[in-house]
Amino acid sequence: MKIDKNYRTVRLILGDQLNSQHSWFNSTDETVLYVIAELKQETTYVKHHIQKLCAFFSAMENFAQELTHKGHQVLHLTLDETEHFSSIIELLASITAGANADVLEYQQPDEYRLLTQLRKLLPQALGETQINETSSEHFLIPLEKIRTYVKPQQHNRMESFYRKMRKRFDILMDGESPEGGQWNYDSQNREKIKTKDLAHIPQPMMFGTAADAYFQRIKAHNIPYFGEYDAYLLWPVTRTQSLQLLDYFCEYCLPNFGRFQDAMIGDHPFQWSLYHSRLSFSLNTKQIHPMEVITAAIQAYRSAPTVITLPQVEGFVRQILGWREYIRCVYWINMPEYPNTNELSAHNKLPEYFWDGSTKMACMKQAIDQSLKYAYAHHIQRLMVTGNFCLLTGISPEEVNAWYLGIYIDAIEWVEMPNTQGMSLFADGGYVATKPYSASGNYINKMSDYCKHCFYDIKQKTSENSCPFNSLYWNFMHKHQTRLANNPRNIMIYRNWNKLGAETQQATLARAQWCIDNLSSL
Numbered sequence: 001m002k003i004d005k006n007y008r009t010v011r012l013i014l015g016d017q018l019n020s021q022h023s024w025f026n027s028t029d030e031t032v033l034y035v036i037a038e039l040k041q042e043t044t045y046v047k048h049h050i051q052k053l054c055a056f057f058s059a060m061e062n063f064a065q066e067l068t069h070k071g072h073q074v075l076h077l078t079l080d081e082t083e084h085f086s087s088i089i090e091l092l093a094s095i096t097a098g099a100n101a102d103v104l105e106y107q108q109p110d111e112y113r114l115l116t117q118l119r120k121l122l123p124q125a126l127g128e129t130q131i132n133e134t135s136s137e138h139f140l141i142p143l144e145k146i147r148t149y150v151k152p153q154q155h156n157r158m159e160s161f162y163r164k165m166r167k168r169f170d171i172l173m174d175g176e177s178p179e180g181g182q183w184n185y186d187s188q189n190r191e192k193i194k195t196k197d198l199a200h201i202p203q204p205m206m207f208g209t210a211a212d213a214y215f216q217r218i219k220a221h222n223i224p225y226f227g228e229y230d231a232y233l234l235w236p237v238t239r240t241q242s243l244q245l246l247d248y249f250c251e252y253c254l255p256n257f258g259r260f261q262d263a264m265i266g267d268h269p270f271q272w273s274l275y276h277s278r279l280s281f282s283l284n285t286k287q288i289h290p291m292e293v294i295t296a297a298i299q300a301y302r303s304a305p306t307v308i309t310l311p312q313v314e315g316f317v318r319q320i321l322g323w324r325e326y327i328r329c330v331y332w333i334n335m336p337e338y339p340n341t342n343e344l345s346a347h348n349k350l351p352e353y354f355w356d357g358s359t360k361m362a363c364m365k366q367a368i369d370q371s372l373k374y375a376y377a378h379h380i381q382r383l384m385v386t387g388n389f390c391l392l393t394g395i396s397p398e399e400v401n402a403w404y405l406g407i408y409i410d411a412i413e414w415v416e417m418p419n420t421q422g423m424s425l426f427a428d429g430g431y432v433a434t435k436p437y438s439a440s441g442n443y444i445n446k447m448s449d450y451c452k453h454c455f456y457d458i459k460q461k462t463s464e465n466s467c468p469f470n471s472l473y474w475n476f477m478h479k480h481q482t483r484l485a486n487n488p489r490n491i492m493i494y495r496n497w498n499k500l501g502a503e504t505q506q507a508t509l510a511r512a513q514w515c516i517d518n519l520s521s522l
Contacts, residue, residue, distance in 0.1 A: 001077070001081055001094065001095075001098065002098065003033070003075070003095065003098040003099045005099075006099060006100040006101075007031055007032060007033040007073065007099040007100070007101050008031040008032070008101060008102055008103060009029075009031060009032045009033070009101055009102070009103040009104070009105060010032075010033050010035060010092070010095055010096050010099055010101045010103070010104050010105070011024060011032060011033070011034050011035065011104075011105045011106070012035050012088075012092060012104070012105070012106040012107075013034055013035065013036045013063070013107070014106075014107070014109060014114070015036075015038075015042065015056045015059070015060050015285070016056075016110060016284060016285050016286060016412055017107050017136055017285075017286055018059055018060065018063040018239075018285050018286050018287050019136065019137065019138055019286035019287070019289075020063070020066060020067075020239055020287075021137075021289060022107070022136070022137050023137060024107075024134075025067065025070070025072065028070065028071040028072055029072075029073075030073060032072070032073060033073045033074075033075055033095075033099055033101070034064075034067060034072055034073065034074045034075065035074075035075050035077070035092070035095055036060050036061075036063065036064045036074065036075070036076045036077070037075075037076070037077040037081075037082050037088075037091060038057055038060065038077065038078050038079045038082060038217075039079075039082055039085070039087075039088055039091065040079065040082070040083065040085075040086075040221065040223070041086070041087050041088060042088075043079075043218070043223045044223065044224065045113070046402045046405050046406045047224045047225060047226055047402075047406050048225055048226075048406045048407075049225065049226060049227035049371075049372075049375040049406060049407050049408070049409070050215065050218070050225040050226070050227050050228075050229045051211075051227060051228075051229070051230060051233065051235070051374070051375040051409060052227075052375050052406075052407075052408070052409050052411075053214070053218055053223065053225055054211040054214040054215055054218070054229075054233060055211075055233050055235045055237055055281065055375075055409055056285070057078075057214040057217075057218075058209055058211065058214060058233060058237040059237040059238070059285055059287065060076070061076060062237055062238045063238075063287075064076035066238070066239070075095065077091075078217060079217050079218070079220075079221045079223075080217065080221075083221060087117070087121075088114075088117065088118075089117065089118075089121045089122060089125050090125070092104060092122065092125070092126070093125040093126060096126055096129055101129065102129065102130060103129065103130045103131075103132060104122065104126060104129055104130070104131050104132070105131075105132040105133075105134060106118055106131075106132075106133060106134075107133075107134055107135065107136040107137075108133060108134070108135060108136055108143055110136070110328075110412060110413075110414045111412065111413045111414060112331075112332070112335040112336055112413070112414075113413065116336075118133075119133070136286065138286045138289060138290070139290070139325065139328060140165070140169065140290060140291065140321070140325050141325055141328070141329060143332065146328075146329045146332050146333055147333065149161060149164070149329050150326075150329040150330060150333050151333070152333045152334055153334060153337075153431065154430075154431065155430045155431055155432075155434060156326075156329070156330065156431070158322060158323065158326050158432075159183070159184070161322065161325075161326045161329070162183070162184070162318060162321065162322030162323075162326070163178075163183055165321050165322060165325060166178065166183070166321065169291075169321065171294060171298070171317060171321055172298065172310075172313070172314060172317060179310065180310045180314075184314060184315075184318055185258065185310065185311035185314050185315060186315065186318075188258065188259075188311045189258035189259060189261055189262070189311060189312075189315045190262050190447075191259045191260055191262075191263065192263055192446060192447050192448070193260055193263040193265050193274070197260075198265070198268055200256075201268060201270050201274060201275070202252040202253055202270070202275070203270060204234075204270055204272075204273035204278065205244065205245055205248040206234035207232075207233060207234055207235065207236055207237070207241050208232040208233070208234070209232060209233040209237050210231065210232060210233075211229075211230065211231055211232060211233050212231055215229060215231075226355060226372070226406070226407075227371075227372050227373075227375060227407065228372050228373045234374070235278075235281050235375075235409055236281065236282050236287065238287070239287045239288065241282075242279070242282035242287040242288045243288065245277070245278065245279060245282065246277070246279060246282075246288060246292075246293060246296050247296070249277040249278075249279065249297075250296055250297055250299075250300035251300065253275040253276065253277060254275075254277075254297060254300055254301075254308050254312055254313065254316060255304075255307050255308050255309075255312060256275045256312070257275045257276070257277070257312055257315060257316050258309075258311050258312040258313075258314070258315030258316065259275075259311075259312065260274055260275050261275065261276070261315060261378075261379075261380075262380045262447055263380075263447055263448070264363075264366075264378075264380060264381060264385075264444075264447055264448035264449075264450065265448060265449050266362070266366050266448070266449055266450050266453060267449060267453075271366075271370075272370045272373075272374055272376065272377070272378075274378065276378045277293075277316070278376065279293060280409075280410035281409045281410045283320075283324070283410075284410050284412050284415065290320050290321070290324065290325075293320055294317055294320050294321055297313050297316050297317060298313060298317070300313075301313040324415070327414075327415055327418045327419060327432075328414050328415065330418040330422060330431055330432055331413070331414045331415075331417055331418050332414070334428070334431060338417065338418075338421060338428065338431075339397075339398070339401065339417060339421065341397070341421060341427045341428045341429065341431075342396075342397055342427050343426060343427055343428060343429035343430075343483075344391075344394070344425070344426060344427065344436075344480060344483075345394075346390075346391075346394040346395055346396055346397060346425065346427065347394065347396050348393055348394045348395050348396060348516070348519065349395070349396065349399065349519075350390075350395055350396070350399040350400065350403060351519045351520050351522070352520060353365075353368065353520075354368060354386075354403055355372075356372070357369040357372055359522055360454075360455040360456065360522060361389075361454065361455075361456060361467075361468060361469075361522055362450045362451065362453050362454035362455070362456075363385050363441075363444045363448065363450040363451070363454070363469075364385060364386065364389060364522075366381075366385075366450055367381040367382075367385040367386050368386065371386075371407050371408065372407070374409075375407060375408060375409040376408060376409055376410075377408070380447065382404070382408075382419070382424070383419075383423060383424055383437055384437065384439055384443060384444065384447070385444060387400075387420070387423070387424030387425070387437070388424070388437065388438060388439055388469070389469070389472075390424065390425060391424060391425050391426065391436055391437070391438055391476070392438060392469065392472035392473055392475070392476045393472060393515070393516055393519060394516070395425075397420070397421055397425050397427040400420055400424070400425060401416065401417060401420050401421065404416050404419075404420045405417075418431075418432055419432075423437060424437065434487065434489070435484060435487045435489055435490060436476075436480075436484070438473055438476055438477065439469070439473060440461075440467075440469050440470045440473035440474070441456075441458045441467035441468075441469035441470050441473075442458070442470075444469065445458045451467070454467070456468065458470075461474070461508050461511065462504070462507040462508050462510075462511045463511075466511060468512075468515045468522050470508075471508045471509070471511035471512035471515060472512050472515055472516070474497060474500075474505075474508045474509070474512065475508070475509050475512030475513070475516075477490075477493060477494070477497060478497065478505075478509060481494065
């Protein structure tokens, strides 16, 4: 790899740092070289969905072209140019030397793995070269300020965090009080989509960026992948596309986002998108800023208050201003020990149908097939279907984390791990949730139409064709009773368990054990 001239400064841009609004780009400088590189180390630390790999490569290339068009000096390297470098450190050392640069700069990575690698290994590899680390200028809470918002190795209440953020940024506030008199309207946002609502589900905005060049390159370099390949990427891979999707969401989806944010349906062509924004890939690659997303949603609400109600916009704002920032804080405050937590001693293997969808459980098949097809599932499918199943069956957190991190287009470790480790699996023992998000098949039946098409009977819990979630739920609650019974939110649950009687309890536990022993055949 030959660099055609000398540069004073080399600046690294990672694949999730595609922020054209960053102060780096306020002016052009012929002595600054920006480096955007496809790297084998970033494609193989877990096995990724093929659409995720292609989307990242496409977004990176488009960003390189955008910077070049604006007059910046950019070195965009594909796997063809970087295949001989075993790590990002080797690559940066080679580029810095080739450019005869005095300074190397990088934005803080959002993954502990990468931040540690750059901070520890770059100084050794670059010798006298000056190394500068700067903020990514994306998140609302700077990395160095996280300790003022959350504490390590303990539960930090998200609602308190959210209210503090609302006040700090003056979002949906009326002086010191929340607009409308309530901090959140979650209780109004849990409706099931009924037959009469199906005709009104908006067609999702999809894009058609050609992916074949990336796909062929991935295959040529023997990068492992899974999932269904699509020759055209439906995800936004430029800032322009991201802003188009944001506008579309605010106009067509936001009016019913809150009402149906937890709903799931199977018999509809747009069942995978519903009223969700699908902006997470754009946000997590930093093509758009969280505050401009929040501002756009609130402006849409202000412009059409009879169409978009306060509960709808508040529910969406809470996801960005509250949950997204909160989850990032939980991740950083608990690293590097966080991935090793396993409070419930879960060690079972992930069943093979997580990779091909070949299961008789309709809800699981729907969520997995959809994920394999689109590299996407919304939060309730992830939490209350696949996540709930892994929780109830005691699947190893390490295996579940790898699957979630690999399969979803928006999955980057800082956001994936706390949602999996803390919210789905309760492996952290309560840093995120005050109790496990466990549920029987009744919850899935309440929020979806999956159960009416299922091989298993949702109304049964002990028979051979009973819904596995039913017996697995009671088995989970029974197994961890010592750990969970003291939680006031579980008192009624254990009362109901005790009312079942010894014979029914034994039959339920026996059915659950059969399901666990035969996970691969469910």
